[in-house]
Amino acid sequence: MNILKKSVIYALAIPAITLVFPAAVWAEEGTELPSYCEATGKGDIFNENRRGLCGDYASEISPAEAFLNTVVNRGKKGKERPVILDVRSTPEYRAGHPQYSYNAPSPFIYQYCNDVGELGSQDDRRPDGACISGGDRIAQPAEDFVSYVESIVPDKDTPIYTLCRTGSRSVGAAELLTKAGYANVRNIWEGFVGINLIADNQIPVLDDEGNVVYEEGPVDLNHDGQLTDEDKNGWRYHQGLPYETKLKNKQKYTGNFADTYYWD
Numbered sequence: 109m110n111i112l113k114k115s116v117i118y119a120l121a122i123p124a125i126t127l128v129f130p131a132a133v134w135a136e137e138g139t140e141l142p143s144y145c146e147a148t149g150k151g152d153i154f155n156e157n158r159r160g161l162c163g164d165y166a167s168e169i170s171p172a173e174a175f176l177n178t179v180v181n182r183g184k185k186g187k188e189r190p191v192i193l194d195v196r197s198t199p200e201y202r203a204g205h206p207q208y209s210y211n212a213p214s215p216f217i218y219q220y221c222n223d224v225g226e227l228g229s230q231d232d233r234r235p236d237g238a239c240i241s242g243g244d245r246i247a248q249p250a251e252d253f254v255s256y257v258e259s260i261v262p263d264k265d266t267p268i269y270t271l272c273r274t275g276s277r278s279v280g281a282a283e284l285l286t287k288a289g290y291a292n293v294r295n296i297w298e299g300f301v302g303i304n305l306i307a308d309n310q311i312p313v314l315d316d317e318g319n320v321v322y323e324e325g326p327v328d329l330n331h332d333g334q335l336t337d338e339d340k341n342g343w344r345y346h347q348g349l350p351y352e353t354k355l356k357n358k359q360k361y362t363g364n365f366a367d368t369y370y371w372d
């Protein structure tokens with residue numbers, strides 16, 4: 109191994125070890141969940157999302173293709189007119205969402221953050237609006253979610269793309285809409301924020317004999333020698349797709365829980 113390569117690897121290892129191993133990243137992102145599709149025989153690996161969840165909705169879709177179809181090719185002759193439903197809570201949506209996306213929270217319309225203990229403070233939130241430490245949630249009844257979507261997307265043949273933070277809540281939302289008769293629902297696999305990808309041979313450690321060996325760890329997607337949000341593989345970060353923070357009247361949530369929704 110040459111010196112340059114070794115120095116780059118150690119530069120990656122230090123922040124990676126301090127950021128990843130003691131933190132809640134592993135538990136929160138749930139990379140070790142078993143494959144529901146394989147366990148149930150419901151589908152194969154190409155029919156499940158990153159959580160090992162599978163469903164009856166039409167398919168997954170990448171953030172890049174979703175961006176092309178909803179923004180770049182928007183209004184062009186002969187193109188479909190898909191709608192992105194951002195199913196995250198209001199603080200998450202407000203912190204950044206794809207242009208033209210509608211906010212239709214599911215299954216949680218609001219989340220109290222643990223550290224502050226009261227509705228209203230932003231202190232316990234990540235820059236993308238998600239709670240850092242969990243907390244209580246206000247649940248959205250499934251039927252309320254479906255009826256709200258029916259009010260903004262009445263034609264059930266309209267292509268719908270569901271989006272959340274990491275591509276997990278959006279699977280449940282896609283299932284609910286498919287069961288309600290929407291025929292062209294696709295789930296945006298990586299989500300808006302995404303996760304750190306995990307691969308073999310990423311983290312250098314010393315074995316009993318003092319030799320450098322490599323363990324499983326997060327991937328430095330943008331190859332800058334550090335592990336940061338820029339390596340998360342969703343719409344906003346590594347993929348760098350445009351987003352906006354404006355709350356537009358037509359797109360913001362106005363359903364049965366709107367008072368709660370704007371209570372911060």
Ligand SMILES: [Ca+2]
Nearest residue numbers: 328332334339
């Ligand atoms: Ca990086």
